[in-house]
Amino acid sequence: MKTMTIYYSSTGRTELVANTIVDELDSDIVKIKDLKDRKGLKNKMISSLDAFRENKTKIQPIRVDLTDYNTIFFGTPTWASNPTPAIITIIDRCDLRGKDVILFTTMSANGGSPVIKRMKEKVEARGARVIGKFILKTKNKSKESLKNETKYNIKKIDLNK
Numbered sequence: 001m002k003t004m005t006i007y008y009s010s011t012g013r014t015e016l017v018a019n020t021i022v023d024e025l026d027s028d029i030v031k032i033k034d035l036k037d038r039k040g041l042k043n044k045m046i047s048s049l050d051a052f053r054e055n056k057t058k059i060q061p062i063r064v065d066l067t068d069y070n071t072i073f074f075g076t077p078t079w080a081s082n083p084t085p086a087i088i089t090i091i092d093r094c095d096l097r098g099k100d101v102i103l104f105t106t107m108s109a110n111g112g113s114p115v116i117k118r119m120k121e122k123v124e125a126r127g128a129r130v131i132g133k134f135i136l137k138t139k140n141k142s143k144e145s146l147k148n149e150t151k152y153n154i155k156k157i158d159l160n161k
């Protein structure tokens with residue numbers, strides 16, 4: 001069984017979660033970069049609007065070949081209670097037929113549930129079966145506790161279902 005972790009992260013928290021998954025499950029990893037400038041307050045507002053409207057964005061890499069993988073983790077920060085444009089853009093380019101998928105999001109305080117719900121709809125429409133999901137609050141959390149929460153959440157997922 002080969003595992004792939006695909007994630008977007010703006011300020012490093014989702015990245016920490018993704019890296020913990022890689023360490024724990026010996027997963028391969030692809031970081032999706034958003035080529036649109038997301039820095040500063042004005043861009044933060046635009047980013048929230050982009051997420052809310054489910055606008056696509058320019059990403060790097062533009063595609064991920066999942067032929068050799070049967071289990072895929074998709075991770076994103078929560079933006080305005082929505083998945084980020086970068087993760088939606090890559091999901092819509094993935095062939096997920098027959099794949100087992102685990103979804104995760106990090107958020108400051110709330111809005112994670114609609115993110116998971118929307119990503120679930122998107123990956124299922126592309127042929128995936130969702131076998132796990134988790135939401136992590138990141139506000140005032142140390143790196144250590146985020147790592148430990150990630151480990152706890154992945155242990156709960158039955159990867160051999």
Ligand SMILES: Cc1cc2nc3c(=O)[nH]c(=O)nc-3n(C[C@H](O)[C@H](O)[C@H](O)COP(=O)(O)O)c2cc1C
Pocket residue numbers: 008009010011012013014015044045047048076077078079080081082106107108109110111138
């Ligand atoms: C544009 C934008 C919108 C956000 N919207 C929310 C939100 O709706 N709810 C929330 O709890 N946190 C929100 N956050 C905070 C992030 O979801 C949170 O800090 C996340 O852990 C950041 O992940 P990252 O470090 O991987 O980018 C938002 C952050 C940004 C930049």
